[in-house]
Amino acid sequence: KELKKYFPVHGSKLFEKNRYLKAVDGISFDVQKGKTIGLIGESGCGKSTVGKAIMGLNKASGGSIKFKDEEVTSFNKNKMKEFRRNVQMIFQDPYSSLDPKKRINYIVKEPLQIHGIGTPKERMEKAKELLETVGLSYYFMNRYPHEFSGGQRQRINIARALMLDPQVLICDEPTSALDVSVQAQVLNLFKKLQEKFELTYLFISHDLSVVKYLSDEIAIMYLGKIVEMGESNEIYKNPLHPYTKALFSAIPTEDPTVKVDRIALKGEIPSPLNPPKGCHFHNRCPYAKKECMEVSPNLDGVANNHKVACYLYK
Ligand code: SF4
Ligand code: MG
Numbered sequence: 001k002e003l004k005k006y007f008p009v010h011g012s013k014l015f016e017k018n019r020y021l022k023a024v025d026g027i028s029f030d031v032q033k034g035k036t037i038g039l040i041g042e043s044g045c046g047k048s049t050v051g052k053a054i055m056g057l058n059k060a061s062g063g064s065i066k067f068k069d070e071e072v073t074s075f076n077k078n079k080m081k082e083f084r085r086n087v088q089m090i091f092q093d094p095y096s097s098l099d100p101k102k103r104i105n106y107i108v109k110e111p112l113q114i115h116g117i118g119t120p121k122e123r124m125e126k127a128k129e130l131l132e133t134v135g136l137s138y139y140f141m142n143r144y145p146h147e148f149s150g151g152q153r154q155r156i157n158i159a160r161a162l163m164l165d166p167q168v169l170i171c172d173e174p175t176s177a178l179d180v181s182v183q184a185q186v187l188n189l190f191k192k193l194q195e196k197f198e199l200t201y202l203f204i205s206h207d208l209s210v211v212k213y214l215s216d217e218i219a220i221m222y223l224g225k226i227v228e229m230g231e232s233n234e235i236y237k238n239p240l241h242p243y244t245k246a247l248f249s250a251i252p253t254e255d256p257t258v259k260v261d262r263i264a265l266k267g268e269i270p271s272p273l274n275p276p277k278g279c280h281f282h283n284r285c286p287y288a289k290k291e292c293m294e295v296s297p298n299l300d301g302v303a304n305n306h307k308v309a310c311y312l313y314k
Contacts, residue, residue: 001028004062005046005053009273021273023049025224026063028299029217033167036194036201038211038232040247041221042269047204050221051170054202055089056080067168085115088161092173094153098145104131104156105141111163130159133196134189151182155189162193168200175210187213208251212236217305220244223272223280226299230306240308242285279310287312 006020024046031037039047052058054065056072065072067083075083091097098107108127112118118126128138134155145153154174161169171190175183187210193199205211211218212232219229220243228241239245242263249262266284270276279297282288292311299309 002026002063006061022224027226034198035216038215038218039204045221046224085164087168088166089170090174108160134159150178170202172204223275228308
């Protein structure tokens with residue numbers, strides 16, 4: 001709730017003292033058990049920072065993070081360790097997230113070792129079982145990461161993350177470094193694992209088709225704020241925010257007879273160091289009017305669970 005992550009900016013004469021980069025600027029959302037929320041946005045919008053703040057990899061600057069009614073931001077070291085068993089993160093780059101000097105066998109078992117769980121035999125059994133669950137044979141367990149393809153490495157990362165029986169996976173663009181054909185296989189795997197283990201996902205991506213496939217709800221971020229949020233079907237059928245419409249315009253439609261309200265974006269995404277005043281989107285928005293340039297619109301409900309931050313819907 002109202003999650004914020006500000007980074008202090010140093011060493012630039014352009015910016016006065018105590019200047020902050022507001023990477024995440026007061027965003028709120030819920031994820032229900034066994035469901036997926038997709039967090040969408042262009043690079044630099046703050047979506048990865050949200051994932052890292054939840055994991056405590058970046059300390060939140062403000063707001064609240066709750067896991068089953070417990071306040072995560074006030075956890076001590078032991079509680080944080082327990083939390084990290086329950087909530088695991090999967091990163092974008094399957095090439096750099098595995099230690100090249102360690103065998104797969106070691107890499108997958110390591111989380112249990114760190115947490116002191118199970119006997120060596122039990123750890124081995126669990127590693128074998130999970131590698132098979134993600135579609136890899138345990139015959140490969142003595143190999144090194146470089147002997148695997150990108151898709152296989154991401155499967156290894158997933159198996160490793162599942163070793164601690166987490167309830168939530170935060171997936172930060174887990175398929176964007178993969179070939180398109182491999183992406184689909186890994187997405188199917190995420191779906192299958194969600195059913196099998198009743199996992200809850202926060203799925204971060206810039207790719208709308210990836211998020212559509214997996215998400216029950218989606219939230220669209222622009223320069224540190226959520227600009228639109230709702231049930232996935234509703235947002236895809238009826239996108240309201242001009243930025244969401246612009247993002248959707250960029251994906252080809254399956255049915256050429258469907259008329260899409262296309263918006264071409266002007267200009268580049270502004271620097272998060274110096275976002276436009278008022279609605280952060282106003283300098284690229286074809287509908288911007290005077291009030292848009294002065295005060296930032298709130299994220300308000302327009303229909304069942306559908307919220308948008310735009311003066312067009314006031
Ligand atoms: Fe465009 Fe104004 Fe809506 Fe922002 S608030 S998206 S500038 S119409
Ligand atoms: Mg990112």
